[in-house]
Amino acid sequence: MNPEEISARILRIVFRHRRGAPEPGCDAETCPRCVPAHLPAVRASVRAGVPVECVLPGFPCKSPNPAKVLGTLPDRAEEVAFDFLAGLCRQVREVYPPGMRLVICSDGRVFSDLIGVHDEVVTAYQDEIRRMLARRRPAPLSLFSIDDVPGMDSCSYDAMRRALDETHGERPERIREEVRAGGEALDLYRALTRFLLEDSFTPGVSRTRSALQREARRRAYGVIARSRAWGGLVAEHFPRAVRLSIHPQRCGSAKFGIRLTPEDDGWLTPWHAVAVESGDGYVLRRRADTERDGARLVHREGRPSHFVRALPDTPPSVTGGPEALHGPSPLTRAPGAA
Secondary structure (H helix, E strand, O other): OOHHHHHHHHHHHHHOOEOOOOOOOOOOOOOOOHHHHHHHHHHHHHHHOOOEEEEEEEOOOOOOOOOOOOOOOOOHHHHHHHHHHHHHHHHHHHHOOOOEEEEEEEOHHHHHHHHOOOHHHHHHHHHHHHHHHHHOOOOOEEEEOHHHOOOHHHOOHHHHHHHHHHHHOOOHHHHHHHHHHOOHHHHHHHHHHHHHHHHHOOOOOOOOHHHHHHHHHHHHHHHHHHHHHHHHHHHHHOOOOEEEEOOOOOOOOOOEEEOOOOOOOOOOOHHHOEEEEEOOEEEEEOHHHHHHOOOEEEEEOOEEEEEEOOOOOOOOOEOOOHHHHOOOOOOOOOOOOO
């Protein structure tokens, strides 16, 4: 096959796992608007005979709401996602031997002041992700954060965020105008507000729900602005990479919404859920729902890892290997910071 054909096959593999329902008339694998948006980056790598590079902002830190997660450190939920993403890269290697490399752009430091998580917690989360990925070598996954930006190592965390806002930020007024106009910006704002409100219900909180909701609305604008700034910095550091997102993207967008699990995750992400072993694989669920069903908690290396229970009413299993990449997969959406 020539580079054009190989590049198209690579895109078809990745497009099978698109996050969010395509627009009417969009066949994700052959869409004349979606394919051209990503084909040049893939084709350039194929012509050079090097791995196709992708960047995925996400995996910021665990939700501070204990009703959702097991703790502050990555656990089996993150591993399920890493196994799936590594399996996707391996499937690309079946049609293109140099394969695909995926850089996880962990953005917890970017948002920590807006989501109520201490920077020390973010550091511990990122360190554990690095250890998880190191254990999977030669897995084609790696981690990048704002801490890795040259010159940032001498800055305080607040200074890192100020520098990001100054160099890549947008005016808050512009974002408010977009949200008021409706469409995708309004959908994202509402989803982020909901998630931020849920994460506000931490132990010891005494403020009223209405007060927390007002604060969540205010912070949602900040998260959108900071997310765009982070996206600009990532694009600057990885100019030739295919840009992935945990958010659904419009047809023909410069970014491509990718799922983190092979099956319907019900809008959940590993940092807002726990992994539940059920049957031959895993599903992502909220911790409170899982405990209410009587699932058994499993510890590994002295820490809570995941739950075990065969639940007859759960969605199809979320398995962690390349075998999960075959066959039809439902299209889902999972808003969040990143």
